[in-house]
Amino acid sequence: MPSNGGPKVSVFGASGYAGALAAALLQRHPHFQLSAITSRSDVGRRLDDLYPRHRVPLAMEELDLDRHGDVDAAIVAYPHHAAAPVVAGLRERGVRVIDLSADFRLRDVPTYEQWYGEHAAPQLVEHAAYGLPELGYRERIQVADVVANPGCFPTAALLGLAPLARAGLIDDVVIDAKTGVSGAGRAATEKTHYVTVDENVAAYGIAGHRHTPEIEQELAVLGAEVMVTFVPHLLPLDQGELISAYVKPTREISDADVRELYADRYAHEPFVELTDRSPGVRDVRETNIARITTQVDARSGRILVFAAIDNLWKGTSSQAVQNLNLMFGYDESEGIS
Numbered sequence: 001m002p003s004n005g006g007p008k009v010s011v012f013g014a015s016g017y018a019g020a021l022a023a024a025l026l027q028r029h030p031h032f033q034l035s036a037i038t039s040r041s042d043v044g045r046r047l048d049d050l051y052p053r054h055r056v057p058l059a060m061e062e063l064d065l066d067r068h069g070d071v072d073a074a075i076v077a078y079p080h081h082a083a084a085p086v087v088a089g090l091r092e093r094g095v096r097v098i099d100l101s102a103d104f105r106l107r108d109v110p111t112y113e114q115w116y117g118e119h120a121a122p123q124l125v126e127h128a129a130y131g132l133p134e135l136g137y138r139e140r141i142q143v144a145d146v147v148a149n150p151g152c153f154p155t156a157a158l159l160g161l162a163p164l165a166r167a168g169l170i171d172d173v174v175i176d177a178k179t180g181v182s183g184a185g186r187a188a189t190e191k192t193h194y195v196t197v198d199e200n201v202a203a204y205g206i207a208g209h210r211h212t213p214e215i216e217q218e219l220a221v222l223g224a225e226v227m228v229t230f231v232p233h234l235l236p237l238d239q240g241e242l243i244s245a246y247v248k249p250t251r252e253i254s255d256a257d258v259r260e261l262y263a264d265r266y267a268h269e270p271f272v273e274l275t276d277r278s279p280g281v282r283d284v285r286e287t288n289i290a291r292i293t294t295q296v297d298a299r300s301g302r303i304l305v306f307a308a309i310d311n312l313w314k315g316t317s318s319q320a321v322q323n324l325n326l327m328f329g330y331d332e333s334e335g336i337s
């Protein structure tokens with residue numbers, strides 16, 4: 001364990017894909033000290049035994065809020081519902097928290113309960129900052145005690161659509177998304193079984209994926225009050241995510257003007273890459289980068305937007321470290337460039 005004197009951070013749920021990567025990024029971070037990692041089913045097991053490539057030589061411990069809460073910050077990498085009570089316990093101990101689950105992303109508790117069921121810590125919702133810095137949340141994240149790290153699909157979709165939303169250009173939008181299997185977490189199910197996924201591609205969550213209200217909430221904040229059609233597809237990839245968005249614009253706009261809008265909006269964003277080439281998931285693999293391209297379809301007048309991210313990096317764990325950097329006053333690229 002490094003003792004570089006920087007803020008101490010615990011990672012809860014380190015045996016999962018997101019928690020393990022968060023621990024690995026913190027382990028080699030120039031400022032933070034990875035203090036402890038926890039799990040329920042892998043207590044005593046070293047993380048570099050479970051995930052050798054992450055090279056974190058620490059054993060996972062059983063959660064003890066008093067001991068593991070004696071830190072400056074924590075990353076909670078639990079599933080939704082399980083996260084909220086632990087986030088509340090950490091806040092009672094004064095720990096600043098980044099929650100990777102969906103528990104604090106939706107600002108309206110009834111909307112959360114409609115999509116996820118009963119909320120275990122509704123009193124904390126109004127205190128959470130939405131952890132997508134590029135959407136204009138940097139100042140809120142810097143002072144936040146709870147940061148709700150966005151969902152992976154909302155990260156890609158919102159980064160792809162934000163310039164259009166801010167410009168009042170979205171009349172209607174369909175978001176078609178593709179994801180690798182690691183997005184479903186470590187537990188194997190029929191949906192993620194090799195035999196189901198290999199050589200296959202299929203839509204899921206068709207009747208309404210739970211990321212839909214999160215995307216709508218943030219588009220509305222940016223000025224686009226739209227009902228979104230969002231359909232994800234599962235591909236035989238481990239990591240990576242691509243969204244293809246089809247926007248009916250509120251007014252006619254040229255391809256050059258759309259490109260200029262994006263270039264202006266993202267000119268100073270270290271983690272947004274604009275490209276003329278259709279972005280692929282391999283272009284952003286194991287990076288905190290969102291790679292985006294736009295194209296106006298001259299025939300239909302629709303604006304087409306493509307955005308690729310790595311679901312475990314910008315979609316989750318490296319974005320969490322980006323947020324942690326902001327919360328503790330470091331350059332937001334530290335440890336994730």
Ligand SMILES: NC(=O)C1=CN([C@@H]2O[C@H](COP(=O)(O)OP(=O)(O)OC[C@H]3O[C@@H](n4cnc5c(N)ncnc54)[C@H](OP(=O)(O)O)[C@@H]3O)[C@@H](O)[C@H]2O)C=CC1
Nearest residue numbers: 013015016017018040041077078079082100101183185186
């Ligand atoms: N994978 C991805 O691409 C993304 C994930 N996220 C979110 O990040 C969080 C973690 O995801 P991911 O790592 O993929 O999931 P995993 O299923 O891989 O890991 C979940 C972790 O939480 C622990 N856990 C599971 N159930 C409970 C429980 N009831 N109480 C306490 N701990 C529990 C698990 O270990 P153990 O059972 O040993 O305790 C494990 O450490 C989730 O909220 C997910 O939605 C967000 C964006 C993208």
Ligand SMILES: CC(=O)N[C@@H](CCC(=O)OP(=O)(O)O)C(=O)O
Nearest residue numbers: 101102151152153179181183184
């Ligand atoms: C392949 C797969 O199942 N992916 C997940 C997305 C994971 C994620 O980003 O979302 P949360 O943090 O909101 O769980 C899903 O569609 O639910």
